[in-house]
Amino acid sequence: MPAYCVNKNAQSNGDHEVHDLSAGCAYEPAQANRLALGFHGNCLSAVRAASNYHQQVNGCYYCARACHTG
Numbered sequence: 001m002p003a004y005c006v007n008k009n010a011q012s013n014g015d016h017e018v019h020d021l022s023a024g025c026a027y028e029p030a031q032a033n034r035l036a037l038g039f040h041g042n043c044l045s046a047v048r049a050a051s052n053y054h055q056q057v058n059g060c061y062y063c064a065r066a067c068h069t070g
């Protein structure tokens, strides 16, 4: 299962993006801005975990596209 993180900083639209750390995503946040979400079987589970920390979360378009909305 891949490890996921959520960006501590919101995007301009208020989303906190969830990234799959195994994907080598070019848009994953800097180390200092990552909140580790642990290991998840899919991005939906990771997004659910992230929603415990931030009200507005969204999957990264590039590495968690199945969970990207908007």
Ligand SMILES: [Zn+2]
Pocket (backbone or CB within 6 Å): 018, 019, 020, 025, 026, 027, 028, 060, 061, 062, 063, 064
């Ligand atoms: Zn990403």
